[in-house]
Amino acid sequence: MEGWTSQRVLQLAPDPASAKAGQGLASPRKWVTSGFDAAAAWGECQGSGSKPYQVQVELGEPAFKCSCPSRKFPCKHGLGLMLLVAGGQVKEEVARPAWVDEWLKSRTEKAGKKQAKAEAPPKPVDEAAQAKRRQQRLNRVGDGLAALKLWAEDLVRGGIAAVPGRPFDFFDEPARRLVDAQAPGAARRVRELASVAAGGAGWQRPFVEQLAALHLMAVAFERADTLPDDTRADLHAALGLPVPNEEVLARPPVHDRWQVVAAETTDDGQLRTRRAWLWGAATGRPATVLAFAFANAPLDVSLTPGFAFDGEVCFFPGTNTRALVKARGDLTPIAPLAGVDTLDALCDVASALRGRSPWADEVAVPVRWLVPVRRCGGAAAAGSSSGGGWDVVDRGGYTMLLNATDAAGWAMLAASGGHPVDLVLGFDGWRLRPLALAGEGGAFTPLAAGGAGDNRGGEGGLA
Numbered sequence: 001m002e003g004w005t006s007q008r009v010l011q012l013a014p015d016p017a018s019a020k021a022g023q024g025l026a027s028p029r030k031w032v033t034s035g036f037d038a039a040a041a042w043g044e045c046q047g048s049g050s051k052p053y054q055v056q057v058e059l060g061e062p063a064f065k066c067s068c069p070s071r072k073f074p075c076k077h078g079l080g081l082m083l084l085v086a087g088g089q090v091k092e093e094v095a096r097p098a099w100v101d102e103w104l105k106s107r108t109e110k111a112g113k114k115q116a117k118a119e120a121p122p123k124p125v126d127e128a129a130q131a132k133r134r135q136q137r138l139n140r141v142g143d144g145l146a147a148l149k150l151w152a153e154d155l156v157r158g159g160i161a162a163v164p165g166r167p168f169d170f171f172d173e174p175a176r177r178l179v180d181a182q183a184p185g186a187a188r189r190v191r192e193l194a195s196v197a198a199g200g201a202g203w204q205r206p207f208v209e210q211l212a213a214l215h216l217m218a219v220a221f222e223r224a225d226t227l228p229d230d231t232r233a234d235l236h237a238a239l240g241l242p243v244p245n246e247e248v249l250a251r252p253p254v255h256d257r258w259q260v261v262a263a264e265t266t267d268d269g270q271l272r273t274r275r276a277w278l279w280g281a282a283t284g285r286p287a288t289v290l291a292f293a294f295a296n297a298p299l300d301v302s303l304t305p306g307f308a309f310d311g312e313v314c315f316f317p318g319t320n321t322r323a324l325v326k327a328r329g330d331l332t333p334i335a336p337l338a339g340v341d342t343l344d345a346l347c348d349v350a351s352a353l354r355g356r357s358p359w360a361d362e363v364a365v366p367v368r369w370l371v372p373v374r375r376c377g378g379a380a381a382a383g384s385s386s387g388g389g390w391d392v393v394d395r396g397g398y399t400m401l402l403n404a405t406d407a408a409g410w411a412m413l414a415a416s417g418g419h420p421v422d423l424v425l426g427f428d429g430w431r432l433r434p435l436a437l438a439g440e441g442g443a444f445t446p447l448a449a450g451g452a453g454d455n456r457g458g459e460g461g462l463a
Contacts, residue, residue, distance in 0.1 A: 007443045009082040012301050014072045014265050022079025028089055035093035036085055042100045043081045055081050056103050061302045073299045137182050144181025149218035163197045185240030206430050213358055233318030238359035253312035253326050256280035259334050260303045261424045262364045262435035276303040277364030281338035286363050287313050287323040306444035307331040319356040337422050337438050339366025343394045350427045362428040364435055369395045369420040372412035403433040408447040
């Protein structure tokens, strides 16, 4: 089927285990029925029970549904079905089964209601009540940050040398207080301190920097009324204060050919978050699009790494990279890859973001012509063997240390054969990690071992 390849299907997998399990189901003998047309693909996969699982895929989004109990989207059955479709092992059918028609009809109805809601005139708002609720939340956030400030100052006064030996509750307790204070962004950063402290050699500098950013957050909130509008918006975003999507989409859009250069999914047991990183081919502007899903609700995985679309995105208030897609055309393979050509340019992108906001998140940048190198001895990232780590070298001979697992490092080396390759690198100012390896024709190989909180423990200094 046009536009669908095995590589694209596997890039939709939520994790390597799902990709492997999906490949195991990419055999016609595993399926009782299967078919596809221009709008959808469907099939019944025989599982361990007497009744086969009903699997459905809407090809335009794509969107997946399966009757199996898996919390992963797409599940292995959806991946297996699409691998069969991409491999030409499913016949095109004239008529769909009734259960597929019902699902597509329900999706169309939901999309229509959503569109009607978006186009409907805004309902009258009780501005006084709205302002009162917002002020109440800000008061709770202020109380939570005041307690965080005292906690951070006490930690510094006592010294940080013993921090790696502290139990998880030492960080979890103040994080829970921040959640209760409705500042989830600050709570996440406090929990990340535990990961940084457990990161091995070199943990001290990133730990102190993260702790200082949290302290600055508390001090800035005390003086929020004196901050410039963009800085205040960055602070509120870092704290996790919401901005209605309608307000974001009303902002001026940025039109470009947006490349989807990397994506990751994290799961905290209650909420699944998918982060898709975009790069504007003409503007050279990074953007980050988040999707959320609770429990067994489907997660939007339509922004597939290795593909691009002509469209518009609207950025959230402030100077950070978070955005919403307002309009988009069809996804087509990235060719050629737009990005930067040196590690210096990568540092410029990250430093410009962090210079505007000390709470800027990790930015993903495509960097062309890099050579991955195995380092003997010295610092090693989490998941690497103790005998060394990994570097990347650009065309000017400059080198940066990677926070990469051995699995990611060997994958880069195997693909490059010691020659230059194009990589998508995540950089937050001190930690550099490989997110994807870009091949020809939109073939992207994911390299990150986990979410944005993983693989800590080293610095990405330019040498």
